[in-house]
Amino acid sequence: MSRNKDQNEQMRAMSRQKILSTAQRLIAERGYDGCSVSDIARQAGMSQGNIYWYFASKEEILKTILLEGFATLGSAMAEAAADTDTGVEKLDTFLRGFDALMRDKSGEEFLTIVMTLIAQGGAERFAEFGLSTQQIGAGYHRSLDAILAQGQAEGTIMPGIAPRLLSAFFFSFINGLAMMYPEEWREFPPEAIHQAALRLMGRIVT
Numbered sequence: 618m619s620r621n622k623d624q625n626e627q628m629r630a631m632s633r634q635k636i637l638s639t640a641q642r643l644i645a646e647r648g649y650d651g652c653s654v655s656d657i658a659r660q661a662g663m664s665q666g667n668i669y670w671y672f673a674s675k676e677e678i679l680k681t682i683l684l685e686g687f688a689t690l691g692s693a694m695a696e697a698a699a700d701t702d703t704g705v706e707k708l709d710t711f712l713r714g715f716d717a718l719m720r721d722k723s724g725e726e727f728l729t730i731v732m733t734l735i736a737q738g739g740a741e742r743f744a745e746f747g748l749s750t751q752q753i754g755a756g757y758h759r760s761l762d763a764i765l766a767q768g769q770a771e772g773t774i775m776p777g778i779a780p781r782l783l784s785a786f787f788f789s790f791i792n793g794l795a796m797m798y799p800e801e802w803r804e805f806p807p808e809a810i811h812q813a814a815l816r817l818m819g820r821i822v823t
Contacts, residue, residue: 633671635661637685638723640678645726648733649679679730680746686727687753693718694760704768705820711764712811715791720803732795758784765818775819786817 639661643652654675658665672678697711718724734742740750761784768774774783790813794802802810 629671632663632667636663636668636671636678637682640675641682641723641726641730644679644682645729649675649730654678676746680748682727682730683743683746683748686724686731690715690718691753691756691760694757698760698763703773704764704766704771705773707764708768708774708815708818708820711761712814716807716811719795720807725803728795729799732792732799735792736796754788757788761787768820773821775821778819783818787814790814790817 636657640652640657643656643660646652647656654668655665657675657678658668661668668678672681693714694711697707697714700707700710702710719728743750758781762780765774765780765783769776769780794805794810
């Protein structure tokens with residue numbers, strides 16, 4: 618029996634996602650230069666022609682992985698900032714959500730890819746795939762800066778320090794853990810990392 622339009626679209630979406638999840642796993646394991654489209658096709662159980670039906674190149678596959686991963690993180694941050702809680706409650710939600718995403722298998726693979734690209738050249742390496750780290754970071758900062766500014770206004774976050782600087786402390790802390798301790802950081806107690814991040818961002822304990 619032939620499939621209808623909705624079923625065809627669902628099948629295409631599933632195939633596209635299988636390509637992306639397979640590619641993300643391989644790139645995290647081998648590096649971008651260490652795997653080919655044929656490797657991705659073989660692991661995904663499909664032909665190279667099928668891969669190219671969805672993506673024009675391996676470069677486009679990685680760009681899509683990065684864009685979707687950054688969008689997931691950005692959405693989690695924006696949702697926390699848009700909540701109706703107090704600033705410090707939003708900050709707590711944000712930190713726990715961020716940690717959960719990064720400890721998930723897919724998030725772990727994504728973080729590995731991002732950290733590898735940073736080590737290989739940072740902004741210039743991302744630019745090769747048509748991505749601006751400045752634009753990506755600006756979106757993240759808007760959400761976290763807003764949460765921190767609210768906390769300062771409510772007296773639960775240390776005043777006198779620009780929210781942007783407090784945000785920079787957080788991202789430097791997280792990036793540093795991921796880059797300097799790529800394996801060990803996941804063994805650190807999540808609550809200890811959580812509390813350290815809160816202190817870095819000026820959380821006032823009452």
